[in-house]
Every structure is written in structure tokens, then in C-alpha cells.
Amino acid sequence: MQAANMKTETERPHLTKKDLFQANWRWLWSSQICWNYERMMSTGYLFTMLPTIKKLYPDKDDRIAMMTMHNQFFNTNAYIGGFIVGMDMAIEEKKGRAAEETVAGLKAGLMGSFAGVGDTIFGVILPTIFGSIGAYMGLKGNPIGAIIWLLVNFAVLFLRFSLLPLGYTQGERLIYAAGDKLNRITDAAILLGVTVVGALIPNVVTANVPLVFKSGKVVLKAQTILNQIMPSLVPVALVALCYWLLGKKQMNSTRLIVTVLIAGIILGAFGIIGN
Amino acid sequence: MQAANMKTETERPHLTKKDLFQANWRWLWSSQICWNYERMMSTGYLFTMLPTIKKLYPDKDDRIAMMTMHNQFFNTNAYIGGFIVGMDMAIEEKKGRAAEETVAGLKAGLMGSFAGVGDTIFGVILPTIFGSIGAYMGLKGNPIGAIIWLLVNFAVLFLRFSLLPLGYTQGERLIYAAGDKLNRITDAAILLGVTVVGALIPNVVTANVPLVFKSGKVVLKAQTILNQIMPSLVPVALVALCYWLLGKKQMNSTRLIVTVLIAGIILGAFGIIGN
Amino acid sequence: MQAANMKTETERPHLTKKDLFQANWRWLWSSQICWNYERMMSTGYLFTMLPTIKKLYPDKDDRIAMMTMHNQFFNTNAYIGGFIVGMDMAIEEKKGRAAEETVAGLKAGLMGSFAGVGDTIFGVILPTIFGSIGAYMGLKGNPIGAIIWLLVNFAVLFLRFSLLPLGYTQGERLIYAAGDKLNRITDAAILLGVTVVGALIPNVVTANVPLVFKSGKVVLKAQTILNQIMPSLVPVALVALCYWLLGKKQMNSTRLIVTVLIAGIILGAFGIIGN
Amino acid sequence: MAIAWWQIILLTALAFWMIIDQITVGILCNYPLLIGLVAGIVMGDIKTGLVVGATLQLMVLGVGTYGGASMPDFMTGAIIGTAYAVISGKGIDFAIGLAVPVGLLMVQLDVLARFTNTFFLHRVDQRIKDNDINGVARNVVYGVFPWGISRALPVFLMLLVGNNVIQQVVKALPTWLSTGLSAAGGILPVVGIAILLRFLPTKRFISYLIIGFFAAAYLKVPMLGVALLGLAMAIIFYKQSGNNNQSDDEDNQSNTGGHENASGEYED
Amino acid sequence: MAIAWWQIILLTALAFWMIIDQITVGILCNYPLLIGLVAGIVMGDIKTGLVVGATLQLMVLGVGTYGGASMPDFMTGAIIGTAYAVISGKGIDFAIGLAVPVGLLMVQLDVLARFTNTFFLHRVDQRIKDNDINGVARNVVYGVFPWGISRALPVFLMLLVGNNVIQQVVKALPTWLSTGLSAAGGILPVVGIAILLRFLPTKRFISYLIIGFFAAAYLKVPMLGVALLGLAMAIIFYKQSGNNNQSDDEDNQSNTGGHENASGEYED
Amino acid sequence: MAIAWWQIILLTALAFWMIIDQITVGILCNYPLLIGLVAGIVMGDIKTGLVVGATLQLMVLGVGTYGGASMPDFMTGAIIGTAYAVISGKGIDFAIGLAVPVGLLMVQLDVLARFTNTFFLHRVDQRIKDNDINGVARNVVYGVFPWGISRALPVFLMLLVGNNVIQQVVKALPTWLSTGLSAAGGILPVVGIAILLRFLPTKRFISYLIIGFFAAAYLKVPMLGVALLGLAMAIIFYKQSGNNNQSDDEDNQSNTGGHENASGEYED
Ligand SMILES: OC[C@H]1O[C@H](O)[C@@H](O)[C@@H](O)[C@@H]1O
Numbered sequence A, B, C: 001m002q003a004a005n006m007k008t009e010t011e012r013p014h015l016t017k018k019d020l021f022q023a024n025w026r027w028l029w030s031s032q033i034c035w036n037y038e039r040m041m042s043t044g045y046l047f048t049m050l051p052t053i054k055k056l057y058p059d060k061d062d063r064i065a066m067m068t069m070h071n072q073f074f075n076t077n078a079y080i081g082g083f084i085v086g087m088d089m090a091i092e093e094k095k096g097r098a099a100e101e102t103v104a105g106l107k108a109g110l111m112g113s114f115a116g117v118g119d120t121i122f123g124v125i126l127p128t129i130f131g132s133i134g135a136y137m138g139l140k141g142n143p144i145g146a147i148i149w150l151l152v153n154f155a156v157l158f159l160r161f162s163l164l165p166l167g168y169t170q171g172e173r174l175i176y177a178a179g180d181k182l183n184r185i186t187d188a189a190i191l192l193g194v195t196v197v198g199a200l201i202p203n204v205v206t207a208n209v210p211l212v213f214k215s216g217k218v219v220l221k222a223q224t225i226l227n228q229i230m231p232s233l234v235p236v237a238l239v240a241l242c243y244w245l246l247g248k249k250q251m252n253s254t255r256l257i258v259t260v261l262i263a264g265i266i267l268g269a270f271g272i273i274g275n
Numbered sequence D, E, F: 001m002a003i004a005w006w007q008i009i010l011l012t013a014l015a016f017w018m019i020i021d022q023i024t025v026g027i028l029c030n031y032p033l034l035i036g037l038v039a040g041i042v043m044g045d046i047k048t049g050l051v052v053g054a055t056l057q058l059m060v061l062g063v064g065t066y067g068g069a070s071m072p073d074f075m076t077g078a079i080i081g082t083a084y085a086v087i088s089g090k091g092i093d094f095a096i097g098l099a100v101p102v103g104l105l106m107v108q109l110d111v112l113a114r115f116t117n118t119f120f121l122h123r124v125d126q127r128i129k130d131n132d133i134n135g136v137a138r139n140v141v142y143g144v145f146p147w148g149i150s151r152a153l154p155v156f157l158m159l160l161v162g163n164n165v166i167q168q169v170v171k172a173l174p175t176w177l178s179t180g181l182s183a184a185g186g187i188l189p190v191v192g193i194a195i196l197l198r199f200l201p202t203k204r205f206i207s208y209l210i211i212g213f214f215a216a217a218y219l220k221v222p223m224l225g226v227a228l229l230g231l232a233m234a235i236i237f238y239k240q241s242g243n244n245n246q247s248d249d250e251d252n253q254s255n256t257g258g259h260e261n262a263s264g265e266y267e268d
């Protein structure tokens, strides 16, 4: 094993409250700052861990190894993802680089369900509630609803900040106590997330077929036909197509975006697809 | 064991058809007559069993014990609850006070599912059917639908009367034959009941927020905002609140009712909640 | 065992491509040509198998036995049922009459799920899609939608033709590889079919109660009352009644049809049931 | 038209009886339509009674009282509405306008009745300790009075004082109190539902509570439709719990694909 | 405009063919739109044929014939409706008004055809006993006649006698009979559905029958939507039965949380 | 009214900040309402800002960005809409008519930003190899620019050139390009959803994807309602997987019927 690993626990540097605060602060600002289609939030996670890495791994090889690991694909809901970081820090503090694989597994194992739960709460539920209130008041020119929403957002910000320390102190206990339950909770959370994503399709994708066939006085609207077959048929078909394309070897997210962009412009230009 | 228990079966008094009829009659009239939030139908059950208790337990201690047991919390659908009484009588007749715990368990075990099934049939299904017919005819001034409903109610009354004897003769057999199935049927019945209760909330609770904010020409209706968030949001919130309050040590149904009443009057007086 | 069975595999006649084609052709034309309530598609299946039977079973008893077996109750979706025929042919070719029971079981085991899947695809999905397109265009006097549908039907016809050979070459492998999965797939397919049938009831049965009660100026429409109780109440009740009648010993499909026909005419004549 | 004293007595008796009827024989019954009919007969105007009762009936279609949950007391509403519609000759709308707030206010007396009986419950406990069987019986029977009076008294008073006085009293009542009482009537059923949920294994079946609510609140499915959906889910639950707990259960045919008889029908 | 004899012959042939087509190749097909198109071509007025066919098509969108359930025969309706719309020049509404009752009445002939074939079935049984293969084949093929004639004959007659005569006959028919026949046509599909349910393991899947009905009747979801919902439930059922019956099934990943490849994607 | 240079600068800063805010602190936030409010303050007409923001907000109620799915950028729309409504005095409808296409076109810049960051990702990879921790940090932080500039630049330009120029440019743009770009904006979110589905165990949960879609598309249930339904199903799933995997789980009370305490309540 590596050098860092040889030291007894007491020899190994300890993480202080300040370290936790710093990580929390970094996670807040960086988690999505370099978000990209290839590894999504990997860089944010890495950035958050840099001071910890510096502290725990004096050895150059260890550092590189851990940095590399932390720059692997990662994606979760930023609001509650701090909990995972906290757990990770506790484990690395105790086990050092020996925990490399454990941590990688932990991150991959938890990110999905944290995304499901966090996105539903902070992406669907809260914005629906306060967005409704605020928008309705706003329509009448009344800023109170908007101000309430602002205040709620401050409160949420405050709460978020408690999750990383919580993960650090309680994470392991919670996760291990949960045992097999954890898998089930994960699955249930993903189920919830997937359901919401299903509903997202007709809500977020705007793809009508404005084609109109005329011959004499006869007017045929393509979208009317499509609606009769199935509502939101085109969005569904496009999602399915993109999903399938992403499974192809030659295709990656970058290429797909370019493809869709060009296809969109062309189809739009010819009036085949519109809003 | 107690005195009554020592006798052989032949020594022990037998329940006659008349006894069954009397219990049936008493159950009909008393099951909910002293209904209260603390033990709901306990007194009705006790009242129904009094003659049986007199007959089966000459011993004073036995009587007091059995009366006490039968005055414990009990709640089920009155229409079909007679079946449980019938079973109980059969068991007590055979085993005497030795069955005390068995009977207590039986009552607690069956009341939930009987409530679910009975309430759905006699509280939702029949009144929907005959209420629709009757109301529609009634709106036109035609009493025939109402009269049909009356006749159906007589028929139901007649049918109800057969359940206690059925429970007495067949109950044990049915229940034991069912074995593990019984738990599953119970669960399924409760599931059905809970579903219907979920639908009851938006239907039975009237709680709008008639607050209207005005500033200049701008008018803001609070209920419109709430509806945009979720239909029947206030009733749901109130049910959740009361449910949670009932879990508190200091809270019981009595206090809750007074609390809600006062809160309702105050909120209503300030125009925060209305119909 | 029978004579045919004694031969080694090489002795036994082999089925050629031409045989498969012929079966395919026959299945196409005959599967429902003698459809009847008693055994539905049995005769079509038998007709399809006749040349194979002639070829594989020179022995008279074998022939009669196999023809009898193939004339037992069979019902599936004609579009994809060829797959079953193909499998059957492969098995009979290999095992001869020894496969009699295997084949009977196979047919009975697969027909349900093939019906569920096939009917949903070719009875619900495709006609909804192309029927919508075609009807909408047709309403404007534009025949293109109808023509597209025609072309699709030719394409489907073409595809259907590949299923029997596929069943012949791959059927056994697919089915056996599936193992226990097959039962589950079957069940899932039936589930889908049953769901669709549930939706068929309000869509395909036209049974209103046009009764109108008048007394003075008061007008009472029976159907309005029924709708308030439950939508499509009469169709559901009729289906339940027929289902129950079919369970009676003295009742069979023949009698039921006559009964319903006469009842329909009478009820219609008295204005109790209408469209 | 003025109300006759015998009409007041009959309607008061009806009010007393109807709630006893509801918790016992269930004939005249627990729903406004039939009460409206009887009130109409008493008032000599069946049609008005029917129409008032029917209108109120449609507001509570399929809404039953579960686990002691109070619901708007449109039975009392039907009596008062019918009586004053006939007396005042002001028609159905007036009657409904009177019946609905009365029904909502009456929720409080329903709660009061269910509440008062606790008193007798504790006396029953006492008599049991004394082995006083007759005393037990007596105290249970006393429960009839809170129930009956909770309906009879307000009906009697409202009829006695007459429409004008009611309206004057109502006018004299501070608005905050009348709207407060009416609002309290609207939310009191919540207590019953909460108690019910406490006595059911709600946490185990919370999903179905949500689904029932979802169907009623979002999809506007009427109660009977929700019961139908609940039935379907209950059956699924039943079959599945069978699958898990006893694999040789006769209902679990997922491995066998069912048994068919000679003519291809499923025997099950 | 009067109908020409060759038009009668062609439409009669079309009627004969269309039902054979439906149970065999499925090209011209089993739906009114295409029949209306062809009838329109024959009558020299494609547009009328299309509109009549399309209108009828929309009434049966996604409604297939399952397990031998009869459905309103709007194909025959399309032929008659188109023909008389063109002949009489009375327009589309007239055509639809004719086509719908004709479609409902025709259900009875569909049932009759499916019914008559039982006769040939029993002859086939006989020939099998005699090892008379050709006899078997012949009797199966005879089934083509009940099917074809059940459509061709009424179409032929209705075209032959002409609109006026039809209307006179219809007038001569006692009302009770015509409404009776039409009502019977509306409910006859019930028999097919009931037979189908008998041959399916309905009791095991009764919940899904209810859910399908619920979606269509209460939520007004069109057939394709119901099929989608059914698909979702079928998949859930499939996965769950796997969980119960074989815990090492590769589809059951509830304990492992799926396998991810290097770039974080799920491989499944 | 003409826009002042300091207003341009403030709104440009707002545009830069708002997207950073969204991916970090989430205060001013990720939704058009609040941006409209701030833009209104800057423009000296809070009411217009609020109304524009609120109108746009209602179009995306409960629609969050999941797994990197882009959504119409109505925040930028709110800035531009508010600014030009105030400048031109043409009212709310004009503002919305401007904001919606801007929001759709901006999707492409959101995609571009998310896309450009890949560049820094690879530089980070490089620095890691060199054990250059500061270099790593620096390159991560650079990600702030694609994000910020993707919003700030277009806002700056659109404000700078003024309404007239925009409209002239728009007029000068070939129609095919503008409609093409706007169409592309409408479908680009599809990519995000597809990526998301790739990174979720979609095949395992495909049923729930269908059900969520079904509820939204067929039953028109709003997002929060779908989340409610999803919650119910998630709980059922959780309990059932417990039944299958560990029979002594404390949540699985199907055999015991729950534990009741002395007063009959369920303890759970
Ligand atoms: O729910 C069971 C039961 O609870 C209470 O006793 C009353 O509300 C009854 O009407 C109901 O049948």
C-alpha cells in the first residue's frame, strides 16, 4: 500500500471544523461551475476536495491518484450533494488512500438517488409552491410573493450548509445502519425521479409540427393529426431517438448536441418543426 | 384458571337462538348509541354482550373482567360488525373466560378490515347508487327514487340481521380456513378503505382561504394561488396537522376537537378560512 | 408408440422451404376463415397443418390423431400466430407424433400471450396511428392518409410472412432460452391485453337507457341517472351478466348469442335499451 | 303561511329520530334526500322537500362518515330549508341558501354529541367496577340523548322562533362569530379523518391514501370511481402478498399460467 | 343520379371481399376509412367516400376486435352511406345517418357468420374421423361463404332496391322491430367480450380489467393511451414476478443498483 | 424613453450573475419571476418587471432542470422583455412576445456553455497528471466564464443595439434562420433528457417513465401532482422490495397486521 496508508490514525492529519467549512463553501460555489456533458459535476467535486487532498495526501502519487478518481463522472443534486462530500471526507480521513475504491463506489452509488430526491424537492416542489404564489401575486404587480420566495431561498441556502457536516459526522452511521434498506431507498428515489422526468418530456420540450397542407379550400394541420394519435408524440419520439443515438459507439453527447442543433435549424427552417 | 373455566362444556350454559336474536337486536340499536372519541363503539359492543355475559359468567370477577375487556376500544362498520359479535359469542360459549385474550385479539384484528369493507359498501357504493337515482328524480319532484332507496334500506336491514348468526355458526370455520389469507384479505380491505379516505379529504372538508389582498385596483385571491400549487391544499394540510397533533403525548381527541373548534372560529372570524 | 415414431430422424421426411412457404400461405388465408364460437381458429390451424400432416404421418391413425389434436380450441392473433405454427412444425418434424402432447401444450400455452401482444399492436396501436392520420386527412377529402395506411398494411403483410419461418428456425431456441421468463412474459402480455379489453367495454358496447319518465312538466332521463352512478354502467353490467351466464352448465356461446339477440330486440322494442 | 305547532313537534321528532336512525337501523337514513322527503310530507309540500333534499344529496354523493369523521349535517339543513321554503314561499334557492350554512354549523353539534358521550363512557367504567350490569346498560342507553338532542333542540328552536327572529338573531350575532362558526363547521370533519387515520395502519398504506387523494383532487374522479380503483389495487395487493408469503398459494398461478379445461376456458 | 348495375356488382364484390380481407391479408382492411375510399372510387366521388369513411373511422379509433368480439360494422356502413350519399345527393350527414344504424344492425350478421361456421366445424370433425383430408380442407374453406355473404347479400339488396324502397321497407317495418334490432346491434359485442374474458385468465387479472375500464370510462383516455398504461403495468408485473420467482434473475437488480460502465452510463 | 448606460451595465451584470447564482447559491435564483423583479427595479418599473417575470414563471411551473437538461431560458427572456417593455412603452404583451422567442433561442447558448466547459475539463485532466493543484483549481474556476458570458453577452448586445436595431437585424435575418433557430431551441432540451435517461437505470424503471408521461400528457396533471403520484409509487416499491428481500424487515407487517397500543392506535 501507499505511504499515507502506513501511518497510524493518530499520525494522520485530522480534518478540522475549518476544513469542513471550507469544503462546504467550495461545494456551494463550485459544484456546477465547470459542469459539462462529459463528466458533469466531476470538476466541482474535485475542486471541493482539493484542500482535503492537500492535507491528507502529502505524497505526490497519492494526490494524483485521488485527484484522478475525484474527477470521474459525477452528477447529483447540488443542494443535497454536500452530504456525500461529508461522508467521503470522513472516510478518507480515517482510511486515507486505502479508501479510494470505497469512495468511488460510494459516490457512484449515492449520486443517483440524491439527484432524484433533491431535484424533486428543490426543482419541482419548492418552485411550484413559491413560484405559484409569487407569479400570481406578481401578475397583479405585487412583489410580496417574490420577496417571500427570496427569503425561502435564503433559508434553503442556510439548510444546505448543514448537510456536509451532517454527512461527515453521521453519514457512515446512517448509511450502514440502513444496510439493505439503502438500496431500496435509492431505488425508490430513482423511481420517483424517473416518474418526474417522464412528465418533464411533455412540459419542457416544445416541438409542434406546424405543417399545413392546403389544396383548394381544404386545410390539413399536421399537428392536429399527431395529437389525435398521442399527445406530445413528437417530443417523445425525439427523446427516444436521442436516447438510442447515445447508445451508438460513434455518438457522444457533444456530437449529439451538434446534430440536434443542426437538425433543429433545418427542420425549423423548412417549417417541419416549430413552437 | 377461573371457576367458569373448570366446568366441562356440558356444564356450561348454552346460547340459544333467542340469545343470538337478542344480541343481534341489541347490536342493531346500541352499536353506536354511546359512540365517543375515546373508545368509539366500545360501549355498544359491551351493551350487546351484557346478556351473554350474565348467562356465561355467574362469577362476579369473571363478569367484571369480561365487561372491562369488552369496553375497550372498538370501532368497525356497524352494518357488518355483527359477524364479529357472533364469532365472539361462539368462542366465549365454548371456552368461557379462558378465551378472554383470544376474543380481545379477534376484535382488534378484525375491526379494521370490517370497517374498510363495510364503509365502502354501505357508505360509498350504495349511497352513491341510490342517492344518484333518488336525487336526480327528487330534483324533478319525483319521489319514486327516494322510495326505492327506502326499500333498499329495509332490505339491507334484513340482510344485516343474518350476519351475527352467520358469524356464530360459521365464523370460526371461515376465519380458520382462511388462515394466512385472512391477514391478506384484511390488508387488502384496509388498503381499499384508506384509498377511499384519501378521496374523502377533498370531498368532505370545506376549507378555502377567502383572503383577498387589494392594493389600488389590484386584487389578489389567496385561494387562487393555493389551487395553483395543489388542489385541496388546505384540507390536506389540516388533516396532516391534526394527525401529527394526535401523536403528541399531551394531545387527545377531546382536546383536539376543542382546539380545532376554537382555531376554526378564530380563523373564520379573521376571514382566513371560509367555505 | 406409433409407426412414424420408430423411424430414425433421417428416415423421417424433412420439411423444405417450400413446405414452410405453403404453411405460411395457408395460415395467411385460412386462420380465421372458418372462425366460430366453439373452437375459434381451430380449423384454420388444422388447414394450415394439413400438408405437413400428410407429409409427416403416412400412417392413418397418426393422421387422424394429429388432425383431431389440431382441431382443438385455438385462438390467437392471426398476424403473429404464424410463429407458433412454425415452432410446431419444427417440433413435429423432429419428434413426429411423439410430440402430440408437447405441441398441444405449446399451442395452448402461447396463444393467449400472442393474442394480447398481437391485438394490441395490430388492433390498437397501428390502427390508432394510421386511422388518425387517414381519417383526419380523409375528412378534408385528402386520400393520402388512406393511401399511406394501405402501404403500411402491405408492409405489415410482408413482415407477417417472416414470422412462421422464424418460429421454425428460432422458435424452440427462443422459447427454451426464455425458460421461466416465458411464463412471465406471457402473463405480462395477458395483463396488457386484459387492460385493453377493460377499455374496450365502454368503447365498443353501445347501450344507453333511453327511458324517459314524464309526469306533467317533469322529465326524467334514466341515462342521466345512470351516468351519475357510473359511466358505462349498462355495458359493464351486460358484460358481467354474459360472463356469468357462460359459466352456467346449460349455457354455451351459441345459446348466449341467441339469448342476447332476442333480449336486445325485446329491450330495444320496449325502449329500455337503445343507442 | 305560518308553521303549525304540530308541524314543529313532528319536525323536532324527525330531527331527534333521524340521527338515531342513522346510527342504528339506517332506514329513513343518513342522507338529506329522504329527510327532505319526510320534511316535505310534514310541511304538506312534498315537492319542495324533495328538491331541497335532492340538491343537498348531490353535494355529498358517496361521501360517507368514516371512523367517526363528521360531515356537513345536511339532514338538519334539509329540515330547516324545507320548512322555511314552505313557510316563506321564497323558493328553493332560499332554502338551499339557508340549508348549507345550517348544515355546516351543525357539524359542531355532531362533534359535541360524539364528545359528550365520553361522560357516559366513564360512568360505564365505574359501574363495571361495581359489577352493576343494569347500571352499565342504563348509561350506555343514555347516549341516545346527546345524539338526539344535538339535532332536535336546534331544529326546535329554529322553527319556534320563526324565520324573522332567526334572521334578527343572525343579524345581531357579530359577523365574526357567524363566519367563524361556519368556518369551524367546514374544517371540523378534519378531526374525524385524523382520528380515523390514527386508528388505521396509515403509514403502511400511505401510498394508497395519496392515490385516493390524487384521484379525487387532481382527476376529479367521483367517490364510487375511487372505490373502483381502490378495489383494483386491493386485489393486486392481495395477490402479491400471496406471492410473497406462500408460494404454493392457489391464487398464485404465475408459474403455471392457469389451468384450462377441455374447451379452453380458464377454471379459476 | 341512379346507380349503375356495374356499380352494384362492384360494391357487392367489395362487401364480400372486405370481410375476407379483414380476416386474411388485412390490406384493404378492417376499417371504414379505406372501404369508404374504395366505395368512393366506385361511385365516382372519392371525396364523399373519404369523408364518410373518415367520420366512421373516428368513431372506432383504436377499437379492435378482440377474441371474437363483434364491433359495429361501419365498413358496410361506409359502403351504403357512400353509395346513397352520391345517388341521392343529400350530403354527408345523410350518409352518416344511414351508415350508423346500418353498422349497428350489421353486428347481427357478423354474429350470424361466426355462428354459422360452427356447422362446418362439425363437418370437419366428421371428415377427420374418416381420414378424409380433402374433405377436411374443403369444409374449412366453405367458411368463406358465411363471412362473405353476411356482408355481400345485405349490401346487394340494399343497393338493388334503392333508397326509396329501403325507406319504404324501413317505414313498413314496425318501429319496435327496427329499434329493437338496432338496440340488439349495440349490445351484441358484449357476447364477444364475455367469451373473450372466459378464455382469458380474467380472475387473475381482474384488477387490470378494472383499471383499463377506469381509464377509459372515468378518465376518457383513448385506446392508445390505455395501451400505454397497460404496457407500463405489464412491465412492472414482469419485473416483479421475476423478483418473486427467481432471485438471481438478471433483470432484478434491486440489490445491486445496476451496473455502470466507465463513463457512468447504465448498461442494461 | 431611452435606456441609460448604467442600466445596460447593471442588466448585463444581472445576466452574468443570474446563471452563476442558479448553479451556486440559488437565491436570486433560477426562475424568471425574481429576475423580472430585479430587472424591473433596474429599469425603474417594478410592476412591469414583475408582470413579465410572473407570466414567464407560470409557463415553467415546476419544470426543473434535471440531469443537465436545458430548459427554455426565460430568465434572459425576462430581462430583455422587461427592458424593452419599459423603453418602448409597448406594454406587457409586447414584452412577452419578445421574451418567449428570446428564451427559446437562448437554449442554444445554455447548451453551448455546458459544452464549452468540456475544454476546461480536459485541461484539468492535464494539470492532475502534473500534480499542479493550483492549475487544477484555476481551470475549474474558469468554468464561470462560459456560463456567465453565455447570458451576459447576448443581453448586453441586445440592449446596446436597441430595439430598433434588433428588429432590423431580425428582419434582415432570413426567415428560415430565425424560425430554424427558434425551432432548435424548442427541441434542444431533448438532448438533456436523453443524456439524463442514459445515466439513470431507465430500463429498470421504464414503466414509471411511461406513467409520469401518461399523467402529464394524457391527464394533464401538473408537475407537483406527478411528483405526488411518483411518491406514492416509490413508497409502494420500497415496501415491496422489502417484502421480497428480507422477510423480517420491520416495515413489512403484512403478516402481523401492525402493532396496536393500548388505546387501539397503530404504533409505527
Ligand atoms: O369507519 C368505521 C366506523 O367508524 C365510526 O364508528 C362511524 O363513523 C361509522 O359510521 C363507521 O362505519
Ligand SMILES: OC[C@H]1O[C@H](O)[C@@H](O)[C@@H](O)[C@@H]1O
Pocket (backbone or CB within 6 Å): C032, C040, C041, C075, C076, C077, C078, C115, C119, E065, E066, E067, E068, E069
Ligand atoms: O384476440 C385474439 C383474436 O381473437 C379472435 O380470433 C379475433 O377477434 C381476432 O381478431 C383476434 O386477434
Ligand SMILES: OC[C@H]1O[C@H](O)[C@@H](O)[C@@H](O)[C@@H]1O
Pocket (backbone or CB within 6 Å): A032, A040, A041, A075, A076, A077, A078, A115, A119, F065, F066, F067, F068, F069
Ligand atoms: O439531476 C441532477 C442534476 O443534474 C445536473 O447536474 C443539473 O441539471 C442539476 O440541476 C441537477 O440537479
